[in-house]
Amino acid sequence: MTVPGDRRKFRREGADQRKEALVRATLELIAEEGVRGATVRAIAERAEVTQGLIRHYFSTKEDLVLAAYTRHMGAMTDQTFASAVGTTAKARLAALLVASVTPPVVDAASVGLWAGFLNHVRQDARMQDVHARTYHGFRDRLEALIAEVLRDAGRGADDRECRRLAIACNAVIDGLWLEGGALPQAFEAGELAEIAVQSVGAILGLDLTEAEAQQ
Amino acid sequence: MTVPGDRRKFRREGADQRKEALVRATLELIAEEGVRGATVRAIAERAEVTQGLIRHYFSTKEDLVLAAYTRHMGAMTDQTFASAVGTTAKARLAALLVASVTPPVVDAASVGLWAGFLNHVRQDARMQDVHARTYHGFRDRLEALIAEVLRDAGRGADDRECRRLAIACNAVIDGLWLEGGALPQAFEAGELAEIAVQSVGAILGLDLTEAEAQQ
DNA sequence: AGGTTAATTATGCAAGCGTATAATTAACCG
DNA sequence: CGGTTAATTATACGCTTGCATAATTAACCT
Numbered sequence: 002m003t004v005p006g007d008r009r010k011f012r013r014e015g016a017d018q019r020k021e022a023l024v025r026a027t028l029e030l031i032a033e034e035g036v037r038g039a040t041v042r043a044i045a046e047r048a049e050v051t052q053g054l055i056r057h058y059f060s061t062k063e064d065l066v067l068a069a070y071t072r073h074m075g076a077m078t079d080q081t082f083a084s085a086v087g088t089t090a091k092a093r094l095a096a097l098l099v100a101s102v103t104p105p106v107v108d109a110a111s112v113g114l115w116a117g118f119l120n121h122v123r124q125d126a127r128m129q130d131v132h133a134r135t136y137h138g139f140r141d142r143l144e145a146l147i148a149e150v151l152r153d154a155g156r157g158a159d160d161r162e163c164r165r166l167a168i169a170c171n172a173v174i175d176g177l178w179l180e181g182g183a184l185p186q187a188f189e190a191g192e193l194a195e196i197a198v199q200s201v202g203a204i205l206g207l208d209l210t211e212a213e214a215q216q
Numbered sequence: 217m218t219v220p221g222d223r224r225k226f227r228r229e230g231a232d233q234r235k236e237a238l239v240r241a242t243l244e245l246i247a248e249e250g251v252r253g254a255t256v257r258a259i260a261e262r263a264e265v266t267q268g269l270i271r272h273y274f275s276t277k278e279d280l281v282l283a284a285y286t287r288h289m290g291a292m293t294d295q296t297f298a299s300a301v302g303t304t305a306k307a308r309l310a311a312l313l314v315a316s317v318t319p320p321v322v323d324a325a326s327v328g329l330w331a332g333f334l335n336h337v338r339q340d341a342r343m344q345d346v347h348a349r350t351y352h353g354f355r356d357r358l359e360a361l362i363a364e365v366l367r368d369a370g371r372g373a374d375d376r377e378c379r380r381l382a383i384a385c386n387a388v389i390d391g392l393w394l395e396g397g398a399l400p401q402a403f404e405a406g407e408l409a410e411i412a413v414q415s416v417g418a419i420l421g422l423d424l425t426e427a428e429a430q431q
Numbered sequence: 432a433g434g435t436t437a438a439t440t441a442t443g444c445a446a447g448c449g450t451a452t453a454a455t456t457a458a459c460c461g
Numbered sequence: 462c463g464g465t466t467a468a469t470t471a472t473a474c475g476c477t478t479g480c481a482t483a484a485t486t487a488a489c490c491t
Contacts, residue, residue, distance in 0.1 A: 008439095008440065008441075008484095008485065008486085009439085009440060009441090010486095010487095011438085011439055011440070011486085011487080012439095012487080012488095013437085013438055013439075013486090013487055013488060014438085016438090019438090032335075033335060034252070034335055035250045035251075035252060035332075035335055036250075037249070037250060037252035037253050038252050038335075040477080040478065040479085041478080041479060041480085042477080042478080042479090050439075050440090051439070051440050051441075052440095052479090052480095053439070053440060053441075053442090053480095053481090053482090054438080054439060054440080056479090056480070056481080057437095057438070057439075061479085061480085062479065062480090109338075112334070113334065113335050113338070115331070116330070116331035116332075116334035116335060117250075117331075117334075117335060119327070119328060119331035119332075119398070120247075120248060120249055120250055120253075120328050120331060120332060123324075123328070136399070165407070165410075165411060168395070168403070168407075168411060169388075169411045169414070169415045171391070171395070172388055172391030172392045172394075172395055172411070172415070173384075173387055173388055173391055173415070174391070175390075175391040175394055175395060176386070176387030176388055176389070176390040176391025176392070176394070177387045177391070179387075179390055179391065179394060180383070180386070180387055180390060183334070184351070188383070192380070192383075195380075196380060196383060196384045196387070199384070199419075200384045200387070200388070200415075200418075200419050203415075203418040203419045203421070204414075204415050204418045204419070206418070223454095223455065223456080223469095223470065223471075224469085224470060224471090225456095225457095226456085226457075226468080226469055226470070227457080227458095227469095228456090228457055228458060228467085228468055228469075229468085231468090234468085255447080255448065255449085256448080256449060256450085257447080257448080257449095265469075265470090266469070266470050266471075267449090267450095267470095268450095268451095268452090268469070268470060268471075268472090269468075269469055269470080271449090271450070271451080272467095272468070272469075276449085276450085277449065277450090
């Protein structure tokens, strides 16, 4: 004799909101324990649904992981460039640098997410696609911004040189992003931003600190 | 009626060699699939033993993973500093930079390993210990080398400044290491080394290219 | 209101996981 | 050469995994 209320109560939601909640839960768990640690059951629990529902929206775990990755990569790039505002190219570059090494772009979860995805991306062609698109998109925009900054400063630079500078600046950004996310307690507030602006300025042979202040 | 030879043949080995083989297999698998993907059975298979043997040498999987991590971190640091030879501090710094962004330090497996370990390190106090020791050890040695280079160049720098420069240089190294390992096909041979030497030179306000050539 | 249906839960299955323990056997010693 | 023993294999247990399918039920439509 089973009492009613035995079965779990639930509210119906639109497909978009449920998918969104599942993706968010997936990202959280991948950040904490990697793709393999983000089990279907754990994801369902964090999204406050039962595991069967996942299969209703994503035909396989792999599909869910891909959706989560795509959403995350887009959000990262958008977040970073959204902060890169300013009247001059120099100011926009400085703002971009600061945003890249400051929360919420820099944080432990974000680095954890990156690490959690890395090996998975290597073994899945669809994820490699998303990655390549995002990465090169970011670097191209950075390269264009650098070219503009150099032009404003009256310093022409050919494509090869611009490419090299973009790679170097990107490396500084990535390196600081990495260290800031992996060892947050190792740096004082603003220290990473200061280092980023000074280092990229040094690489480009320009003083970016004024641009940072002015903005 | 079981025929003899049913049971697998094996050769006995010394404890050190077996442990070494198990650690190596563990590192390979963690680089490919993360800690969770490096299952006891997969490790045993790659080391060409049966899974029971792992328990004979390491009382738990966690112990094996810790041993592998400790060995890997030590090897990375040793490998990098072993290349940092030269008559002047400047030459040693240049050599260190080149080694840091060149195989075998830079390679896909190494970055995969780093990513595979990251989230695991976060959740295990013993591994955090090993990590902190290795990381700070590396940065301290880099900072000392930078201080020496600046002194040789007649440019005094207080501790705070040296620390900042070491962080920035370390970030460049890490960033290039990361990009080189994650996207090997994105760079031409020697491109990363050139960028590293030029960028760190720019950050320190010195020309390191001569030192690199002379060495 | 009450029937319909798609969103959600519940249950089950085969494979893989870490760990424990018993059975073998290669290598060493006297 | 035969006995001893530690290195190694074999087997098993309980739990978790991704996936499949059946059973419910909340919300919408007329």
